[in-house]
Amino acid sequence: MKKQARPHSFLFGVFGVTLSCVFVLFTSLVMAKTPPADAVPVGNSVCLDCHDDVGIDFAKTMHGTLLNKVSDNSCESCHGPGSAHVENEDPDMIINPARQNQFDGKSTCLSCHNTDNFSNWAMADHNAADMNCSSCHTIHSDDVAWTSGKINNLCTECHLDVKASAFMPSHHPLKEGNMSCLDCHDPHGGGATFAHESSIRELCFSCHPEKEGPFIFEHAPVNEDCMLCHSPHGTVADNLLTQTEPALCLNCHSMHFHAAIEGWDGAFTTPQAPERAGTTTADGWKEGMLTKCSQCHTEIHGTDLPSQTISTSGNALTR
C-alpha cells in the first residue's frame, strides 16, 4: 500500500480552529429570559386559573403526587416564582424547563436529579444537540413505565435509520423487546454498566465475553474493531455481518488457490473413501469454495486449539 502524507488533514485542523473562533465572535446576545429578580411565588391556585388543563394531568404524575403533598407551590418548584409572569402574561417571564438548553446553565431538572447517572450530561451528545430533559421525558402527564419496548420506541422516533435496521433479517432483539437501546447506549452521556473501558470492543465483550479471549491464535480484526465485520443494529447478512460471506472475507484475504479453477464433471471415485462418493459439476469446486469461509474456519474470533497443518503454524482458526 502506498503511504502518503495527508496535508489536507493539517489544513482541516486549521480550518476548524478558525471556524471555532468565528463562532465565538459571531455569537449574538440573545439570552433566554428568566423571571425578574423581584418576582415572588404565587401558589398553585393562581397557576391553575389559566393552566387548569395542565394541572389535572400533572396531579396524577409522580412529580405531582410528591410535590402537591409537600407544597402549595409545586408549579413554581420547577418554573420559578411566577408573579411577574402573572402580571404581564409574558411567557418569557417564567422559567420554562422545556425550553432550557445547553446555554442556560445547569438544567432545572438536574438540581434534584443529581445522581451519578446524570453527571456526564454536560458532555453528552444529546445535550450538545440542543436537547433537554423534556425532549424525551414528559413532565406534565404520566409516563412512568419505562419498559424496554417503550424506550426503544422513544429512541427510534428520532433515530429512524436505527429503527429501520432493526427490521433487517439479522438484528439484535430490539423490536422483540428483549434488548433495550440502554443496554449499549446511555442517553445522558455515561457508559454501559458492565463495560469497563470506553471502547466498542469492550462494550461488545461485556455481553459476548467468549469472544474476548485472549487466545493463542488470534484474528486481528477482532482485536481491532468489531465493526470491521459487524453492524450492530441490523444487517441483511447473517450474524450481523456487514456483507455476506465470502465477499466480506475476500475483501482482506485471497481465497484458497483451488477455488478459482474448474470443477470435475462426474462422480467421486475415491479409492480410500468410497462411502464419501458423490457427484459434482464442472462449476462445483468454485461453488464449494465460494460459499462461506466460516464453514471451515469456524473459530473466526480466535481459539486456543491449533488447526491441522504445520505449514500454517496451526493458525487457520478451524478448530
Next chain:
Amino acid sequence: MKRIFTILLQSLLLVALTFMVAAGQEEKIEETYSVWIGSSYTDFTDYTKKIGEFRNGDDEFLPEFSIDYLSRGINHIFSLNGKYRDENNIIADMSSKIGDGFSADFKYRSMFKQAGQDMLANLETREAGGGKMLTHEILDPGADYYVHRKEIESSFNLRLSKKNNIRLIAAHRTVLQTGIEQHIASSHCFSCHLTSSTATIDKITHQIMAGLQADLGKNTVGYQFGYRIFESEAPVNVADFDDAIHPVFGTKGAEFGSRMIYEDVTLPVGEYPNTEKLSHKLTFKGDAGKSSYGSSISYSKATNKNNDLSSTALSGSAFYATSLADLTRLIARFSVARLDVESTFVDLPLYRDGRPGTPKDFDFTRYSSLNRLDLRGSVEVISRLNKRLTASFSTGIRLVDREYYPADDADATTTFFGQAKVRYRKGMRYSTSVKYRFESSSNPFTSARGLFEARGRSILNSVDGTAFVYYWQREDLRYQDITTVPTQAHILDVTSSWRPNNKVNLNVGFKAKYDKNDNLDSLDISHFSMQPSLALNVNIDPKWTVSAGGSYAFKKSRGPVTIALFDG
C-alpha cells in the same frame, strides 16, 4: 439451573423486601395495575428456519400474559412490568425506590434464538481432472439448533451517609446460554472432509460491579470494582481427524502425515476457554462555575484460565466543558489507553520431519495484534447564533500505535475528523439539523500480507533435497497488504422534526455516506450508502400511540474480491 434460580430468588427477595418496608411505612397514594391475557398464533407453513431468527411463536396457539403494576407513596415507588409469551420468551422488570436513599432495579430476560442447519450441500466437489476433492458428512441431519439466553440483572444504590452523599452502588448480571449448535470440523488430506456434529451449549457468565461514591464540595469522587467470570460447562465436543494420505490415490501416508500437527486422532474442537476479568476504576467529576470536568483512570485484566494467558488494559480519560461566552460552549475530550496481551510460544512439530530434504521449523512466538497505544482527543464548539439557529463545529484526532503490526511500513494509524452541524429550531414545534462529517486516515488497519500479487511458480525454487515447491513457499508470496478501511469518509445527516401539537410528531431523515481508499497500489475501494426515512407518531392518549413510517436503504460497495493467481 439451580444457581440461576438461587440468584433469581435472592434478587427478588431483596427488591420485594425493599418494597414491603417502604409500603408498610406509609399510605399508598396511588396504586394502578393492568393485566393483559391473550393468545398468539404464528403460521410457519413454508417457513425456513434461519440463523438469527428470534422465535416469537410456533405452529400452535400460545397464551400471552402481561402485567403492569405501579404503587406510589409519598416516599416510595414500586413498579412491575412483565410479559409472558411462552416458556422461552419472558420479560420482567421491577423497580423500587425509597426516597433518595435507596433504589433497586431488577430485570429478567429470556429469549430464544433459532439457528438454521447448514446442510453443507455445497461442499461436495472435486477439481477438474479428478484431482483434489471436498466431501462432507452430517452426523445429525435432523437437529433443530437453537440458543436459549436467560439474563438476570439487578442493581442497587444505597445512600450510606447524607453527609457528603456517600453512596454504595452495586450491580450484578448473570447470563445463561443453553441449547445446541452445529459444529463443523475439517480434516485435511485423505479428502478435505467436513464433519457436522451437534454440540451442547451451556455457557454461564457472572458479572458484578460494586463501588462507592462521595461528594466533596462540588466534586464527586468514585471507585468501582468489576469482576466477570465466563465458563462453559458443556461437554467438550470432539471430532475425528483422518490419517493423512494422498487425497486421490490413497498413498504417501508418511509424506502427508509429516505435514500435519496431528492425524488419525479424535480431538476437542470448538472449545470455549474459561475466562475471568477484573477491573478497577477511579472517577472524578465536578462543576466550577459554568464549567464541568471529569476524569477517570481504569485498569482491567482478562485471563484465559485454560492457558493462563492474560491481557491488560490501562486507560485514562478526561473531559472539560465550559462556556466561552454567554451562548458559546466548548467541550474537550481526551483519552489514552495502553493494551497488552502476553506473548506465547507456539511449539510445532518439524514440517516433513524424516522425509527427503531439510525439515522446516514453523515454531513461532505469537505476539498479539492487540498490543497498542490508543490516543484520542477532540474539541467541540457549540454556539447559538440567534434564537433559532445553533451551530457547532468539532474536530479531533485518533492515533493508534500498534506494537506488533505485521504490515509493511508499520506507521501508526492517524485519523483526523471534522464535523459541522447547524440546527434550526422554531419554538417547540419545528426543528431541522444538518450535519456534515469528514474523516481522513493515514495507514488504516490492514490485513497484512493478505493478498497475492505475483505469479509464484516461476520465481520459486524447489526445496533443497526435493523436486517440489511446497504450499508454504507460495504462502510466503503473500506480500500485498489489503484493507477495507477507508482513508477518506464523507457523512451527511439531515433530520427534521415537526410537532404541530403535543400529540403528533412527524420526523424526516436522510443519511448518506461515501468513503474510499485510493492509496492502494492496485485495488481501490469505495462505499456509498444512503437512507431516507419518514416516521409519523400520533399519541392519541397516554395509552394509545399510532406509529407509521418507512425507510429505504441503499448500499453500494466497490472493492476487491481477491482471486487466486496460480493453482495449487
